[in-house]
Amino acid sequence: MTSRLAFLKIVILAFLALLAAGLFNVQVLNGSYFRHLSECNRIRLLPLEAPRGRILDRAGDIIAGNRPSFKISVIPEDFDEESQKLLASILKITPEELSERINKGDKTPFGPVTVARDVDKEVLFKTEERAPDLGGVIVQLEGIRYYPYKEIASHVVGYIGKVSLEEYRDQTDGRYSYNDWVGRGGVEAVYDFSLRGDGGGKQFEVDVRGRVVRTLGERMPKPGDDLTLTLDMKLEKAIWDVMAPVKKGASTVVDLKTGEILAMVSKPGYDPNVFVKPGSNKERLRLLKDSSVPLINRNISAAFPPGSVFKIVTATAALESGKATPETRVVCGGSYRLTPHSRPVKCWKEGGHGSVNFYEALEQSCNVYFCQLGRRVGADTLAKYARAYGLDGKSSINLPNVREGTIPDEVWKEERFGEKWYQGETLSFAIGQGFVLVTPLQMLETVGLVANEGTLIRPHIIKDEKVDTMHIDLRPQTFKALKTGMRRVVQSDSGTGHFARVPYFEMAAKTGTAQAPPKTAHAWFAGYFPADNPQVAVVVFVEHGGAGGGIAARVAKGIAQAWKELCHAA
Amino acid sequence: MLRKLTRGFYWELFWCAMIVALAGICFVFSAAYGEGQNLAFRQLIWFALGFLALFTVVAIGYRSFLNVSYVLYGISILLLLAVDLLGATRLGAQRWISVGGFGIQPSELCKLAMILTLAHYLGSRVGNLYQFRRFVGGFLLVSFPMLLIIKQPDLGTALIFMPILFTMLFMWGARFRYLLGSIALGLLSLPVFWLFLKEYQRRRLLVFVNPNIDPLGAGYTAIQSKIAVGSGGLFGKGWLMGTQNRLNFLPEHHTDFIFCVIAEEWGFIGSLVLIFLYGILVWRSLAVIERTTDPPARLLASGIVAMIFFQILVNVGMTIGLMPVVGIPLPFVSYGGSSLVVMMIAMGFLISIYKERSIF
Known part of the structure; x- marks a missing residue:
């Protein structure tokens, strides 16, 4: 019994020494590096959306696909007044409207807030051109759901919409991220789970002006599975x-x-595209209120x-x-x-x-x-x-x-x-x-x-x-x-x-x-x-x-x- | 009455625990600073409750608790089932039941009931006769509440049961081949265990191997907590000055990750002082084992030492990447009433054992 107690004491001492050594390593030997990272708050987090699986007909013809588009996001902490004025002029809105858009977005510290989706080429080129003056501005490629057949087969395919706050809050399996898309009708809804894939993300270090210095870690998004229908x-x-x-x-x-x-x-x-295309709220409301209930199959x-x-x-x-x-x-x-x-x-x-x-x-x-x-x-x-x-x-x-x-x-x-x-x-x-x-x-x-x-x-x-x-x-x-x-x-x-x-x-x-x-x-x-x-x-x-x-x-x-x-x- | 209570009292251990607990309240104050909620004050109330509980335990004496240990075991199982049925879900797990506005966490209470039960079960049968049967019996006693806690899911609390059990079996005098054999069996069954884990728990374990696979979820926490600890440097940024904490980089910074706040604000010196204090606390607790000849008391003390020590090890270890990220409170320091009160009761048991040694 005494020898066992002695053994226990040695084990405890050894582990305490290990903790002290670990702390010494992190705090003293690498302390200045970590201090540098924390002082400038230089770690940024960028979620990467998984492309949604396509929906195909029996011959492989695309009924629902993803159209590449560009969105512009802003990390508010890295975004100064100069950049705000400049970006507002590129987007052709007032600086006030821009800050309103930023305030409306999701609040995570040092996380990006999307201010414009599906921007046209002119805006895109201008933003890229002025990138050195636009600290904290991120341009990202984003797939926008696209239904080439528009109204045809719309009831079978369905449409997608933004996840509601309640759904986001009440989920148990961590499937949705904030502001995520979710299938709302047709097979888009029934097969949402396999279509959606798994989102990824990237953690990177930025400099004082908010520009990316290097990537610290990255998880590639896993694209959703394609779905083939029997339709011709x-x-x-x-x-x-x-x-x-x-x-x-x-x-x-x-x-x-x-x-x-x-x-x-x-x-x-109904045209499912109106549910995903930015700026088609009016058409969306018309569909939801129409007395001929176009959304019903x-x-x-x-x-x-x-x-x-x-x-x-x-x-x-x-x-x-x-x-x-x-x-x-x-x-x-x-x-x-x-x-x-x-x-x-x-x-x-x-x-x-x-x-x-x-x-x-x-x-x-x-x-x-x-x-x-x-x-x-x-x-x-x-x-x-x-x-x-x-x-x-x-x-x-x-x-x-x-x-x-x-x-x-x-x-x-x-x-x-x-x-x-x-x-x-x-x-x-x-x-x-x-x-x-x-x-x-x-x-x-x-x-x-x-x-x-x-x-x-x-x-x-x-x-x-x-x-x-x-x-x-x-x-x-x-x-x-x-x-x-x-x-x-x-x-x-x-x-x-x-x-x-x-x-x-x-x-x-x-x-x-x-x-x-x-x-x-x-x-x-x-x-x-x-x-x-x-x-x-x-x-x-x-x-x-x-x-x-x-x-x-x-x-x-x-x-x-x-x-x-x-x-x-x- | 008071004289009877304080005669032969283990003041060194008592003050040591008080210092850590009161320092803990200051840390909670800093961790929750500027968030509007007065968590430090709530923690102070819990501390007062724990203080009373400590003296109550000393006054009653540990033997009475050992005698009713099976009843306590049964009650804690019922409480765990109650959590399952009507518990509140916080942060995706059912761990709390609400009593008068204060949430209590039955898994914390269960730890203590478990140690008492094991001490009673093993301690009344020291010796080599039927050792294998006792050995397996100990495992069965632990496995039932452990499964219920895993189901909540609270992986951290459940996992801490294992080192406690092993320490107690070891101090009980279990044969080495039993101990090593069960460890080997445990390692072999790991793949099965893996299947029962939730996705986020798997990620946390994988992240321990490579923090970069999940930079948004568990890896994020691992990286940020390391930044917090490391940025404290040698001397720290000063009380209430931690930027990682202030800017909400850290999740659960007043509970499971409170060590990050301490290390960031007080630096390596502060961390070392805290580790040193814990060292004294553990050492004083080990002394209790040496001073009693009552076998169940020795096992009870061993179990409590193991509980405190392994919680410190895992909690501090995970903030610097030495341990996987699991939710285990830092003894006496993390915000949380159940944890603090349970630790104070545990101190009560140690002091009681120390005090009553003279009977033999």
Whole structure:
């Protein structure tokens, strides 16, 4: 024990001596060097931003990149009045305005404050020229986010904005630096973490005039990872042009073999560049306040009544439950009443369709026929098959703000309104009106499942993303009946979607005209082509666009032509 | 009553601790000078509390504390869990719980409870019988609170547990092959440990190897603290004259980096005087071990000496680049109530051991 205590004493003495020696080394031997550094406060710290990863389309075309630009920063401690006057004159502002900009900036001792971003060449050259007279002024290269396609694909790509003070303060993982950029919409937001990279910095010694003498330490920034999307920007642009007459609407095209989304257009669009370009505050405010909500991706973030497109679901329910066969005939007299005293559901055709079978009813979108089927299967069975198509949940696509669909049934209504279900509501439900709401992407998934006869690789937006497969388990003859009927919608002269017809191949689809009183109805078109060997599925939605067989079908035709031209390797 | 309390009192150690603590308040005053907050005054209140605590411990006697050491151990574990559940997050770590406007740091209290428990556990079984079992038992006792503290995360406080444990095991008489074997095992498990560290903690350790890899974060602190210490030179810049401190170059300059302020303002001479004072303090504490024959008391004193000494070593060492940057307070000096009170209580234990030696 005593010998151990002696050993402990020796260890303690040795370490104390080591501390004293270390202090002697730092304070006495190197004291004058460190004093020199501290007296002049000559160490400066310069954060280096990591370039944000690019966003590319399937062919490697840049959708979001970085444009080199120059920014001018000032270290206030090294910045004297002479330099201030000179810099102000170069920037063409008053010295007062310049000092105001400096005061507004982030306050870290001897840290740079940015006073001008994205300066033009003339300012840059003048600043470099006068550098000897501009102590404390730093010119830095900075990548400004740049979206060459502007409005096109803006909803998928998203935009970036400055991190808010709250986000900066409340972060736990040290991801954001002060005044950092952060993804705000689309994949910019979802993949912000991998796109942003890791910032670096540089510590250097300056002389009395604030000029750099030497670098003491440097950590290079780690650039963010590039992100490749499934989009085909040529097709995306072509569809954007096809949709020129559409003020508000949405359209998505998916490759049925791979589940890759080839194009996703939402209108109105917005130019993501305005969120990063200095001095476009006015345009930014306009976008945020616009009543047509241009920032919303109407394919996924808004739900609408599907109208007659929903008849695909009603038909599925009736055929699967055995309540109808393709030969089932109903006489359409132009309207349908539940009881002799209730309000009639009108068929869109004045005077009615007469006696129609399943194919004719689907082809001509006969409301009376599908009200009958709906009444036969009941609301709960309709809801069951709507859920089987995935219409009640959210599409799992890697984009922000995906909206849930609404599929009503008796339990839902009791919970939501505390009221019982009325039989008349089953009739509305059967023709896609009333409570039922879906997103355009969900309607696309529905026709995709029909086209592929039960399996569809989940539509996704990131290339090589691992996704699951959607399933619906139906009898082969059900698929056959649905596909035959949908083909006739476009290919038959009396079909509601015949405006979409193209000469190269046959198309199969269902149109919809969803009532949205008091305004004009919404126009829908959801289908796939070629009908005999489905390659792609497409949905077109035109908010308050009128009849689905009109504008929506015409847009679909344009999409089919563009696809044939750009994507179809004949 | 008072006579009974002061009979056989260890005045040398007491005054030594008082001098360092009062000097510490002056340093806190300087470190926080011009920041509007009267931290020195708050520290003075804590000092008064610690003063009372010291005499209370002496009056009660260390044996009673050893007897309830497992209860204290349990309470400190509960407090650590409480921090996890309702603690305040300051500087990215949950270390404090708030009691009446004053934050207390359970990890500091836990250190002392841990030393008491180990002293009691090991000290009541001296000898070679079942030594391995006791040895492993000691490790298990330490590992539980240590993991909780790492989780906060407070790497520095957690790491200081290890030298304390080893010193106590060493003084207990553990076989050398056990001691060396566990060190070897510890080194082998370092890669696993690495995985559990937070990113900033890894950086701090990497920066210790090469300060230039992170000039903005941990490396910045390492470079700036060295500049502060070095710029003090031989004689220092004078009280309240430290520019590195004044200009906010140093983070946490009134707590973990207070030595930078001292070294900058008082120079090498001042630093050496402080190191010398600490040396006397440690030496006086070691004398306590020699003067008692009660095995748990010897271990208790060893643990306290180890706690004080290694905190000094790591804290001063990190300011001059000899140790990695971890958050450990400088004993009696760093601003912080829990740390100061715990140190004063520890002094109380040493004085109590010194006083009660005559029983045997």
